[in-house]
Amino acid sequence: MAMLEIKDLCVNYGVIKALKGISFEVNEGEVIALIGANGAGKTTTLHTITGLINAKSGSIVLEGKDITRTPAHKIVKMGIAHVPEGRRIFQNLTVLDNIRLGAFTRKDKDGIAEDIEKVYKLFPRLSERKTQVAGTLSGGEQQMLAMGRALMSKPRIVVMDEPSMGLSPILVSEIFEIIESIRKQGTTVLLVEQNAKKALSIADRAYVLETGKIVLSGKASDLINDESVKKAYLGE
Amino acid sequence: MKKKISPMTRKSFVTYGLLVLAFIAVEILLNTGNISSMMKGLLVPICVYSILAVSLNLTVGILGELSLGQAGFMCIGAYSSAIFSNMVKETITEPMIRFPLAILVGGIFAAIFGLLIGIPVLRLRGDYLAIVTLAFGEIIKNVFAALYIGYDSAGLHISLKSQGDLKLAADGKMVINGALGISGTPNDSTFEIAAVILLITVIIAYNFVNSRTGRAVMSIRDNRIAAESVGLNITKYKLITFGLTAFLAGIAGVLYSHNFYSLQASKFDYNMSILVLVFVVLGGIGSIRGSIIAASVLTLLPELLRSVNKYRMLMYAIVLIVMMICTSNATIRGFFVRNAQKFISLFKKNKAQPEAVKEGE
Numbered sequence: 321m322a323m324l325e326i327k328d329l330c331v332n333y334g335v336i337k338a339l340k341g342i343s344f345e346v347n348e349g350e351v352i353a354l355i356g357a358n359g360a361g362k363t364t365t366l367h368t369i370t371g372l373i374n375a376k377s378g379s380i381v382l383e384g385k386d387i388t389r390t391p392a393h394k395i396v397k398m399g400i401a402h403v404p405e406g407r408r409i410f411q412n413l414t415v416l417d418n419i420r421l422g423a424f425t426r427k428d429k430d431g432i433a434e435d436i437e438k439v440y441k442l443f444p445r446l447s448e449r450k451t452q453v454a455g456t457l458s459g460g461e462q463q464m465l466a467m468g469r470a471l472m473s474k475p476r477i478v479v480m481d482e483p484s485m486g487l488s489p490i491l492v493s494e495i496f497e498i499i500e501s502i503r504k505q506g507t508t509v510l511l512v513e514q515n516a517k518k519a520l521s522i523a524d525r526a527y528v529l530e531t532g533k534i535v536l537s538g539k540a541s542d543l544i545n546d547e548s549v550k551k552a553y554l555g556e
Numbered sequence: 557m558k559k560k561i562s563p564m565t566r567k568s569f570v571t572y573g574l575l576v577l578a579f580i581a582v583e584i585l586l587n588t589g590n591i592s593s594m595m596k597g598l599l600v601p602i603c604v605y606s607i608l609a610v611s612l613n614l615t616v617g618i619l620g621e622l623s624l625g626q627a628g629f630m631c632i633g634a635y636s637s638a639i640f641s642n643m644v645k646e647t648i649t650e651p652m653i654r655f656p657l658a659i660l661v662g663g664i665f666a667a668i669f670g671l672l673i674g675i676p677v678l679r680l681r682g683d684y685l686a687i688v689t690l691a692f693g694e695i696i697k698n699v700f701a702a703l704y705i706g707y708d709s710a711g712l713h714i715s716l717k718s719q720g721d722l723k724l725a726a727d728g729k730m731v732i733n734g735a736l737g738i739s740g741t742p743n744d745s746t747f748e749i750a751a752v753i754l755l756i757t758v759i760i761a762y763n764f765v766n767s768r769t770g771r772a773v774m775s776i777r778d779n780r781i782a783a784e785s786v787g788l789n790i791t792k793y794k795l796i797t798f799g800l801t802a803f804l805a806g807i808a809g810v811l812y813s814h815n816f817y818s819l820q821a822s823k824f825d826y827n828m829s830i831l832v833l834v835f836v837v838l839g840g841i842g843s844i845r846g847s848i849i850a851a852s853v854l855t856l857l858p859e860l861l862r863s864v865n866k867y868r869m870l871m872y873a874i875v876l877i878v879m880m881i882c883t884s885n886a887t888i889r890g891f892f893v894r895n896a897q898k899f900i901s902l903f904k905k906n907k908a909q910p911e912a913v914k915e916g917e
Contacts, residue, residue, distance in 0.1 A: 370785060372785070404782055404785050409778075409782060410775045412774065412778050413775065420771070469782075
């Protein structure tokens with residue numbers, strides 16, 4: 321059975337139909353990429369999964385439990401962490417406070433302290449800047465902070481929204497290396513990306529979204545060579 | 557636990573220290589008879605406005621939402637505690653027992669209303685929240701202004717029409733007399749009690765900001781979506797802050813109502829809410845110490861400007877505008893800070909042991 325199963329998901333913004341019945345699944349240990357152009361519904365899909373938006377119809381099932389109507393703060397407890405788009409960190413709090421807030425749903429003090437060290441190991445630059453106010457970090461560092469914060473809730477699935485957005489090519493590679501190492505630690509990753517090439521290069525499987533529908537799916541290694549994908553998203 | 561003192565802890569202790577120093581200074585002046593009776597009358601209001609400013613700063617600075625209903629919560633605290641004190645003033649004659657009870661009554665009633673109002677209101681944000689809280693404040697004020705409550709041997713009588721409508725028995729007593737409000741409230745508020753409560757308020761505020769809950773609230777202010785995505789129940793934390801704010805505003809209301817013999821609801825209009833907002837903005841949004849200083853200075857200012865009599869309110873407005881410009885403009889503020897530092901360093905060089913610098917009040 322799939323770890324996360326999305327079935328016939330429909331979401332409306334007023335009269336606009338953002339998702340017109342999409343279905344996909346995420347298995348344990350996989351990296352899944354959702355790719356597509358602007359307005360295809362990628363972010364909407366993630367927001368619906370993590371409870372920030374309510375679905376009109378369809379279902380989201382996490383390990384056999386229906387979480388379609390579960391509020392966002394409870395979903396975090398159930399093991400899904402969200403790295404929101406555009407580096408939504410807490411600008412006026414310190415780096416350490418940001419990381420600590422990631423563990424908000426946890427009560428085990430020792431475990432939290434241990435995991436903070438783990439985050440510092442994964443992102444050494446954050447440990448150099450732990451007392452700094454987060455708003456003063458560079459774009460790449462803010463992205464790392466958002467990722468580190470998400471890992472603090474000890475998620476089994478990390479949902480990432482455009483982690484490479486607005487970053488320099490070197491930093492993009494660095495971020496993708498980190499996603500790779502997050503997967504190696506046994507965390508499942510659901511990745512939304514506009515940088516289709518990068519996303520397909522690290523994903524196991526991928527789904528291509530177009531105006532609220534899944535138009536193509538399959539192994540990432542196959543999709544990267546698919547003619548239509550190449551033309552539409554890889555610019556070749 | 558930890559030996560190292562965090563900057564926040566140091567900041568809060570400096571504020572506590574300043575408050576205690578100011579209190580001692582005022583006490584000395586009081587006991588040596590160096591304060592005019594007009595000034596004496598302002599001591600409790602200064603504490604009241606400081607508490608209000610600190611409480612509103614929790615909503616505006618920490619929660620990041622603009623609430624203009626502060627006077628409404630203050631009104632609830634003032635009325636509920638005044639009713640309580642009037643009812644028990646014959647049975648409990650000792651003010652040191654009666655007044656703390658009144659404070660609790662006022663604070664708790666205001667907090668309950670804060671939560672009740674908060675549930676629908678906190679769904680709104682920004683300007684909408686400001687307007688709706690303003691409206692709630694006005695509703696509270698007007699309801700109290702139209703309320704007639706009296707009691708006699710048959711029990712409590714409530715009417716929204718007139719005093720006669722209550723049909724009180726011969727032994728009856730009025731508690732709230734409509735727009736005339738409540739009179740006969742025991743004058744239990746003293747400067748000492750008000751100062752102690754202000755100190756407690758400040759301690760509560762600093763501890764709230766530095767707590768797990770406080771961090772959660774600030775994270776909601778910084779980024780709502782991110783806060784939700786780390787698993788915060790946003791409604792819950794907003795309500796906690798709103799309730800705490802209302803509680804503190806209610807307590808300020810208790811001090812206010814027990815400072816005067818009679819109390820009218822018309823005092824708690826939106827001018828009061830705006831005034832408190834002015835204290836918060838002038839003192840610096842998020843700065844608890846600043847709120848207290850701004851509230852004190854602006855409460856004292858009309859009194860200090862008495863010498864220019866006719867132009868008093870004009871001067872008040874000009875001083876307010878100049879202060880706002882000076883504190884909001886980084887260049888001008890920098891100019892003042894630099895010169896203040898120069899001045900202090902000169903002072904230190906000239907005199908090895910400077911005399912204690914007197915605080916503002």
